[in-house]
Amino acid sequence: MIDKIIKIYNGKVISPLRVIEQATVIIKNGKIDGIYQYDIEIPDAISIDAKGRYVSPGFIDIHIHGGGGADFMDGNVDAFLKVAETHVQFGTTAMVATTLTSDKENLLNTLNIYEEATLKNKKGASFLGLHIEGPYFSMNQRGAQDPRYIRDPDPEEYLEILNASKSIVRWSAAPEKKGAIEFGRCLRKYGVIPSVAHTDAVYEEVVEAFENGYTLATHLYSAMSGVTRKNAFRFAGVIESAFIIDEMDVEIIADGVHLPAPLLKLVYKIKGPDKIALITDAMRGAAMPPGPSILGSLADGLPVIIEDDVAKLPDRTSFAGSVATADRLIKMMVNLADVPLVEAVKMLSHTPARITGVLDRKGSISVGKDADIVIFDEAFKIHYTIVGGEILYEQTTIGS
Template sequence: MNNRIIIKNGKVIFPDRIEENLAIVCENGKIIDIVSTEAVVFGNEDMVIDAQNKYVSSGFIDIHTHGGGGHDFMDGTVEAYLGAAEMHAKHGTTALLPTTLTSTFEELLKTFATYKEAVKQNNKGALFLGLHLEGPYFAYNQRGAQDPKYLRNPEPEEYNKILEASDDIVRWSLAPELPGALEFGKVLAEKNILTSIAHSDAIYEEVVDAYNAGFNHITHLYSAMSTVTRRNAFRYAGIVEAAYLIDNMNVEIIADGVHLPKSLLQFVYKFKGPDKTALVTDSMRGAGMPDGESILGSLDKGQKVIIEDGVAKLPDRTAFAGSVATTDRLVRTMVNIAEVPLVEAVKMITLTPARMMKIDQQKGSIQKGKDADFVIFDNNINVSYTILEGNVIYRN
């Protein structure tokens, strides 16, 4: 692509401010200049996008999603990957981490092969940043909607085979208190794979040990994890408390307005802040779909769930079974419900997750030299354009 793309007449959201009367000039998928509108010389071959006084943000980055639009990444088909990526692009997502569920070893191998093929064919949806394995190394009591029959402890014989089978794994979520988990965490850290605490009954002291072993992230804070507990009458702090006590521990929250109420959204924002908190959808196939019955996980081996009240639930309604959120809804929730400034809400879905995944040199903010990834949206975060590396992948 050689023609320039120029975005004008927008309220441009930077990590620390909003500016108007700017033109963002892009070429070959990169931002090559950010100047005042008056300073731009428009060429006949330029593609000019008039933002019409709407907001222009860096593209939204979702580092934890299981699917959407009727598709789950565990379906094991290229169509599922592409369908989910296209649905999320319509809501402002320019990059995402396809996320697995607890499953058999064979299902994981199939997922790895499917992912590679999907990467080759993906030209209409959000960019795939690599795979996020959620499980199967979880605590039974904190399994949430994860299928208990696949839960197990991390054994080198198995996880080394998994790591050898795919070079696309960039994140892994597991319970650090399980036998062998700390050793596994060190292996992941050596491979620069983001190692995250999830579905865990760990107490504070175990979280500290995990942090020292390379676990520097907490998956969906407050969901499927320990808080203050008693053992032999003595109280112990849990993962929730450790998230705040360990200053450099990163967290993510499902900001759909259902998993966490306003008070907890505000609590996380106040005490972890926008630089240590990423917004994630943790969406299942029901994202972007109507209410009713659905399936969490693969079509043939997944669990039946019910979508109602803006969330997916287990059929007996004892637990949530993943969200049906999209990234625009996350931002809308943080602004309208949690009353977080727009600049910081956007940072939590752009630059902060980019830093966590160590791609902030290329993505996550509007800056000269970075990828031309943008979302244009109105005051209620309704998306008009999604642009990935200079290509318009969605226009409303």
């Protein structure tokens, strides 16, 4: 069999440490085969002239619900494929499919559909596993999560779910809930990352949770406690705890709406690019026009409205997920938060790959790793998205 070779030349290759000017990247059979600081001749290679644009590792979104009018909770394979194919156009090459708070039956059904969708996904961002968001949350910090299904961790329930699928890579929960510490220990035994989310915990509870496996904070600042006062005494909340615990990873919705510039800068200043994963937390309204939409499944989801570049509950009392795409995250971190491009890219590639345990094969343009590559310009417009050595998106507009 003749080897399939792709040559990307005349590009600015982004590594975790620097930008390599006038570089060439060679892809062979879906893997990175070589990186050179000059052009090289390779007969029969598919050649892509980057035209001086950035050649970046593919973007990895570890918290995403939907896009293109589809949601992972819709209950069918086509929805999974639609989300993956929508976001690949914006540079996402891998994603962790995320559920919403629901009843057990819908959750188990989603797990089964994920397995089938993974086999059929040939044109979109690859799936790295499942993120179960809920239902073990604080009612007070539920945000747009459906209150009908919020409950305490139930060993009989979560063991059934964990034994039903080996594709679960993370599970978000409120650590102050009854049974949540035991739940975290159980998740670790199954190789699943427990993540602090939708929580009213105070510092002491977060420390105990961290000691029992909760090493990640889900969408920092969103749906979690800050400094609170009880009987005149102040208590540090989850936000402060995530800053204090140096080893805790955090994810942020860097869409420029959920967190304004000062908070993006603060998180970056305290945690740094090695501990921050940029996420879209996108719902079905991503890459869709403003107007009415649904958070969660079409059959049983919550009505929301998309306006001001974000999804909101109809009464506008809370955000209901973002409509961001990965390219927007990079743009906001660079232009709004003044973060160097190399570090912004790192937070959407190298760091999420490390958190989810796939850094050995993804997260950077390195020899031997999967050829997941994005080419974008100075305005952060995506021109190519390559997943596993396959060109899945190419900007074809005249003048591109």
